Amino acid sequence: MSRKGWIIVLMAHRFDDELPLLLIRSFRTIVDELHDHLSNAGFGEMRALHGFALKAIDDEGVSISELAWRLGVTKQAAATTASVMESLGLAERHADPRDLRVSVITRTERANAVLGESERFYRRKEAQWRKKLGDERYEVLRECLQQMAGTEPATSIPGWLGRSTRT
């Protein structure tokens, strides 16, 4: 327990009630729950980053450059992520006969299993929210978020927070 636990209470509305904080804490809560779920389903080694990346790889596969573009990171970062996912058995690298420079990244069966498990989790979660918040309010939530979300890609966050130069 905190040496001055009461301070938390006193400053709660200042510190914890601002919209950005609510957004990031909601995000974190959801993703934590998802990863607990995945862990129980036998995918304990999944990282949040891999989830982002997995969804950026479509059925026909993507090039490293395309992956980088979708994730909003550099090609080098995307290549590293692809390698890690490859070593985790989540992605595979193939040559592209039509362009010898590109290596096409595809999902493995295991990756599809992770995505399926995630989708199941989200469907169940959405049902819970609808029940808890009410259908109408849930729709309002989604619509408001869509308006606030802007057009930025779903950039991987660590590097964004850590980045020293802003664009």
Next chain:
Amino acid sequence: MSRKGWIIVLMAHRFDDELPLLLIRSFRTIVDELHDHLSNAGFGEMRALHGFALKAIDDEGVSISELAWRLGVTKQAAATTASVMESLGLAERHADPRDLRVSVITRTERANAVLGESERFYRRKEAQWRKKLGDERYEVLRECLQQMAGTEPATSIPGWLGRSTRT
């Protein structure tokens, strides 16, 4: 431009429309705007991390341990953050006469200026949202987020995403 730009469009609803993505993208959009604003106001060296930390330092100052607890990170991480903020002229370290082990971290005038600028920005931003979304819908948004946010502290995100062991 992307080699296969159309794929983005095709998968847009799959990839960009899930609630977690909406949350993180909204968060990112807001924080980006804030930092643009701070940059124009002469605080270009501010990092998102420092914003988290600044709000965790109250008027009387906090110890490293308390700071760590509030941010949801290790004491070592909090100490490093405090040092960085000290070198940026945002925080100061004082001895605590009542306990020689603790060093009390306080905000500087510069830090207060940053917080003031942030608050001005958020107030203006909130007014924009209320106007754009409607007062009632905005309130629904806040209430829903508060219910989804859970009780986790406002953990700094890079380490959370990068963490290999889940608790």
Next chain:
DNA sequence: GAATTTCGACAATGTCATTGTCTTTATAGT
């Protein structure tokens, strides 16, 4: 066919976190 662009790789670096170990100081139990 030559100039340019694109793809992906390598190397070096930066930011933010973790764990483990250690010293110093404070507190609790007998």
Next chain:
DNA sequence: ACTATAAAGACAATGACATTGTCGAAATTC
């Protein structure tokens, strides 16, 4: 009071994820 325990914070090593710069090979453009 005296010992045992715990808490505060520092140091060192490591890990995850990103960046920039450079470079060679393959494709495209003129």
